[in-house]
Amino acid sequence: MSRVRSNRRLALILAHLSKGATLALYIGLLSRLGRRPARIADMTRRWYRGLCDILGIRIRVFGCAQPGCLLIGNHISWLDIPVVGAQGEIAFLSKAEVRDWPLIGWLAVTAGTLFVERGAIRIDELAGKLRKIGRDRTLMLFPEGTTSDGSGVLRFHPRLFALAQETGLMIQPVALAYRCDADEMPDPVAPFVGDDTLLAHLLRVIRHPGLTAEIHFLPPMALDQDNIARRLLAERTRGAIVEALGMRPDAVPRPPTRANPARIPVANPNTAGDRPEPIPTGGIAHVA
Numbered sequence: 001m002s003r004v005r006s007n008r009r010l011a012l013i014l015a016h017l018s019k020g021a022t023l024a025l026y027i028g029l030l031s032r033l034g035r036r037p038a039r040i041a042d043m044t045r046r047w048y049r050g051l052c053d054i055l056g057i058r059i060r061v062f063g064c065a066q067p068g069c070l071l072i073g074n075h076i077s078w079l080d081i082p083v084v085g086a087q088g089e090i091a092f093l094s095k096a097e098v099r100d101w102p103l104i105g106w107l108a109v110t111a112g113t114l115f116v117e118r119g120a121i122r123i124d125e126l127a128g129k130l131r132k133i134g135r136d137r138t139l140m141l142f143p144e145g146t147t148s149d150g151s152g153v154l155r156f157h158p159r160l161f162a163l164a165q166e167t168g169l170m171i172q173p174v175a176l177a178y179r180c181d182a183d184e185m186p187d188p189v190a191p192f193v194g195d196d197t198l199l200a201h202l203l204r205v206i207r208h209p210g211l212t213a214e215i216h217f218l219p220p221m222a223l224d225q226d227n228i229a230r231r232l233l234a235e236r237t238r239g240a241i242v243e244a245l246g247m248r249p250d251a252v253p254r255p256p257t258r259a260n261p262a263r264i265p266v267a268n269p270n271t272a273g274d275r276p277e278p279i280p281t282g283g284i285a286h287v288a
Helices: 003-032 040-054 080-085 096-100 104-111 123-134 158-167 198-207 230-244
Strands: 057-062 069-073 090-095 114-116 138-141 170-180 211-217
Touching: 003 040, 003 104, 003 198, 040 057, 040 080, 040 104, 057 080, 069 080, 069 158, 069 230, 080 090, 080 170, 080 211, 090 096, 096 104, 096 114, 114 123, 123 158, 158 170, 158 230, 170 230
Parallel strands: 057 211, 069 138, 069 170, 090 114, 090 138
Antiparallel strands: 170 211
């Protein structure tokens, strides 16, 4: 992409961020007066759509998000958030550190992101928050606990699937992929992994000549006698996503060139025994 077009995109993104900050300030002021706007979720969806348009991301959608479901997806990039968020009134689960990011954290709070601390959070507490937003919005989780390059799907940590058990929500798998426009091959620019920084990655995306995102909203999975254990739910959800992406069941992502600081160590499943499994909160969860 030419430098002129890249600079134009950058200017549009800065203006779009300013628009988001203005909206967040407006919502915050009204909320302090006890008059919080009712259309925040719709405004957030439109803001996501505008960001995707500015970045030149073409989005191909298969299926749609079903009401009364907990969305579970594979995680490739911070781009997952605006790409999925543009499809409906969808909230996201984020690591608590995002709340302290300059501007981004403020926008995330305004948009209704749920935050969890690293380590052991009470599932019943998180389920209570989910029930509160579930009347109006859908929640999406990324149970890999980190991002990957999209060449495979990491193990899904079963702990978060207790949310479906606590709330009675069905699970809807969501398969995400990024393609090069020319040859349908996995896009090498979209993944946000390793020691990459948000600014550096954003600048590469701005210079990208063409990026296509694929979203597959797969059939929901109901909790029944054959599909109730958390570990089984995690395995079946991951299996559905891997199949939708045309990968082998044992396909795992290539490791980043350097350690990924967002990845949270978890217990070895072969030696964990009855120890509680920590909730993964390392994924990049909300950018606006």
